[in-house]
Amino acid sequence: MSTISTTQPLTTASSTAERPRSGNWDGGNEPFKASYGKLMMWFFLLSDAFTFAAFLTTYGLIRHRNPAFDPNAGVPFEFSTAYWPIPDKVFNAFPGLHGMDVPLGFVALMTMILIFSSVTMVLAVEAGHRMDKKDVQKWLLWTILFGATFLASQAWEWSHFIGGHEEGTLMADGTTFYGANLTQNQYGPVLFADLFFFITGFHGTHVFSGVCLLVYCFIATTNGTFHKRGHYEMVEKVGLYWHFVDLVWVFVFTFFYLV
Amino acid sequence: MANHASTEPVQAGEIPKPNVGWIWKTFFVLVGITALEFVFVFLMNPGTLRNSIFIVLTIFKAFFIVAEFMHLKHEVKALIWTILIPMALLIWLLIALVSEGTYGGQAIQNAFN
Numbered sequence: 001m002s003t004i005s006t007t008q009p010l011t012t013a014s015s016t017a018e019r020p021r022s023g024n025w026d027g028g029n030e031p032f033k034a035s036y037g038k039l040m041m042w043f044f045l046l047s048d049a050f051t052f053a054a055f056l057t058t059y060g061l062i063r064h065r066n067p068a069f070d071p072n073a074g075v076p077f078e079f080s081t082a083y084w085p086i087p088d089k090v091f092n093a094f095p096g097l098h099g100m101d102v103p104l105g106f107v108a109l110m111t112m113i114l115i116f117s118s119v120t121m122v123l124a125v126e127a128g129h130r131m132d133k134k135d136v137q138k139w140l141l142w143t144i145l146f147g148a149t150f151l152a153s154q155a156w157e158w159s160h161f162i163g164g165h166e167e168g169t170l171m172a173d174g175t176t177f178y179g180a181n182l183t184q185n186q187y188g189p190v191l192f193a194d195l196f197f198f199i200t201g202f203h204g205t206h207v208f209s210g211v212c213l214l215v216y217c218f219i220a221t222t223n224g225t226f227h228k229r230g231h232y233e234m235v236e237k238v239g240l241y242w243h244f245v246d247l248v249w250v251f252v253f254t255f256f257y258l259v
Numbered sequence: 260m261a262n263h264a265s266t267e268p269v270q271a272g273e274i275p276k277p278n279v280g281w282i283w284k285t286f287f288v289l290v291g292i293t294a295l296e297f298v299f300v301f302l303m304n305p306g307t308l309r310n311s312i313f314i315v316l317t318i319f320k321a322f323f324i325v326a327e328f329m330h331l332k333h334e335v336k337a338l339i340w341t342i343l344i345p346m347a348l349l350i351w352l353l354i355a356l357v358s359e360g361t362y363g364g365q366a367i368q369n370a371f372n
Contacts, residue, residue, distance in 0.1 A: 024337075031335070031337055032334070032335050032337055032338040032341075033334070033335045033338075034334065034335070034338060039338075042338070042341075042342055046342060046345055046346070049346065049349065050349065053349050053350075053352070053353050056353060057352075057353050057356045057357060057360075060353070060356075060357040061356070061357055061360045061361060061364070064357065064360075064361040064364075065361065065364050068305070071304065071305070086305070088300065103300075103301075104297070104300065108293070108297060111293055112290070112293070115286065115289050115290065115293070116286075118324065118328055119282060119283070119285075119286045121328075122282045122285075122327075122328050123277075123279060123282060126277060126278065126279060126282065127277065130274055130275050130277065131274065132274045132277075135277070239328075239329075240329055243324055243325075243328045243329045244329070246324060246328075247321055247324050247325065250317055250320045250321060250324065251317060251321070254296075254313050254314065254316075254317040258296060258300055258313050259310050259313055259314075
């Protein structure tokens, strides 16, 4: 009699053993259909988004705590610590066009350069899917070139911001101050320049890291490392990072320069 | 060099034709949205409406970069939600911190005035 009672659970056990658990999350396969490296790159980018969100939160708070310039008051805009500066009045210089008022012109150019570098990056990834070593090299080189151009543009923008406009601003103690540093600036509240340095600086550091990774990818592609490996997934992973940097710039551009 | 050709898995003639139409389409969408943003900068007075337009256009741009360039639209559903849900919560946190923080800051200022 005891054999019957033991066969009952045994049959159910064997019936489950006949149908192996092979669902998405039962192990032994890739539920996300993405490799370990690509998945971890996504999670890293998510954590990086947290960092940039912290910067944007700080920016939003401090911006809100400062009064905005009222264009209907009848007084023309001038730099003052009494209100937050209008971005098109601060960022209106263009290399080679000294003294001309080109509101946001240079930032528009930088944005275009970065979007274009994203396009060449996708083209490199696409060439990698086709195992086209020559095309991968070509598009990686273009991406490196645009990335470096963006960094150089940012260096120019910083040096102009630090050097200041010609008029300068009369400070409370009667002296005229030109440009900006971490404790004083001619454009508006102290924190305006601080946030500019920290947010665009942190983004620029990301672009610099991206250019370094791209240079590594270019060298490895040229040496045939990826070709021997059978896939260009490293280019894809660095591509994800590069697009994220472009994405962050889209947000920095909106919240720092447009709003 | 004699065995060089045999270690090369792909021969010169085997590389498929590039398929890049969608890349340039996405590029022109991004450029178009950026141009539209500049139109609004110069044609509209600053205000809540203009800022809302900028934020909506920025989200459009972010969608095209993430969905097409980062290929997230073509990933498995589970991966899409794994990325999007924390991002949505993060944006909620951002809005909440800015609005509550502004209120808190004003309350502290008023307490000392």
